[in-house]
Amino acid sequence: MTLRHSGVRDVIAYNWPQYAAGAATAAAAALLAPRLPRALRPLARTGSVAALTLLCTATAASWHVYDRSGLYTYDWLEDLLPRIPSAYVVVSTGLDEVSAPLAARWPKAQRTAIDLYDPALTSERSLRRARRRVPPPAHAAPGRPETLPHPANSADTVLLVFAAHELRRAQDRERLFTECARLLRPGGTLLVAEHLRDAANTAVFGPGAWHFLPRQEWLRLAAHAGLEHSAERRFAGLIAAFAFSKDRK
Structure with missing residues (x-):
């Protein structure tokens, strides 16, 4: 059952x-096409069709991922986590849709x-609109990528679900992963779920896919923080969920 x-x-x-x-854009290209020189009309019509197609594919993909794939049931956590955590931390960058279902x-x-929300770090206006619609949990503590307000070695699991890519500077992401590793107990798991900048996401989201990060970047960040890539799962071919483990020593 999903609470979403x-x-x-x-x-x-x-x-x-x-x-x-x-x-x-699609409407303007379609209206402009008859007024253009004959040689340019097919180009304008093609642009109109392409814009409409991209809107349709992006909407259909979003529906498939967020409403049909089972992503927000969180049943898949059992495949990535070695056990139910006794203590966990949800880190968000402006929109927290994870805390309530996991509670x-x-x-x-x-x-x-x-909550790491800071317009200086997370510049997307969509986040501001999302934050107005879904305020952070009342118990959420403000933090910074380099300073998560939580004791070291105190969490079995730290979750970054559609959050870390909003930090656009690589050094902020590196600091965040290092802090997440600090919070984890030996043997604990950092769980990251993200769209990827890959062929599949580019095919359905077009240029919007460049807001996402490549798979290799998530592996790099985990290695930078001293975490091991222990498991991975895909949803609808567009979402990757990674489990990164902290050494038990």
């Missing part, structure tokens, strides 16, 4: 300027939420 009540509607609500721009899923576990 939306899906593709959220994506459209958070990113409506991009949807509006795409629709306007219901792991009611006996000690939970902590840390």
Whole structure:
């Protein structure tokens, strides 16, 4: 059972300027085509069709991932975590849709939420719109990538779900992963779920896929923090969920 009540509607609500721009581009190209020289008309019509196609594929992909893939049931956590955590930390960068479902899923576990939202670090306007619609949990503590307000060696699991890519500077992501590793107990797991900058995401999201990061970047960040890549799972061919483990020594 999922506590998430939306899906593709959220994506459209958070990113409506991009949807509006795409629709306007398609309409403008279609209206302009008859007024152009004959040689340019096919190009304008092709541009109109391409813009509409991209809107449709992006919307369909979002619906498939967020409403149909089972991503937000969190049943897949059992495949990536060695055990139910007794203490876990959810780190978000402005939008926390993880804390509430996990509190219901792991009611006996000690939970902590840390909010890294800072317009200077996370510049996407879609995050600001999302934050207005879904305020952070009342118990969330503010933090910085280099300073997570939580004791060292105190969590079985730290979760970064659609969060770390919003830190656009590599050094901020490196600091965040290092801090997540500090929070983990020996044998603990950092769980990262993200879209990837790859062929599949580019095919359905077009230029928007460049906001995501390549798979190799997540592996690099984990290695930088001294974590081992222990498991991985894909959703709908577009989402990767990684489990990175801390050495038991």
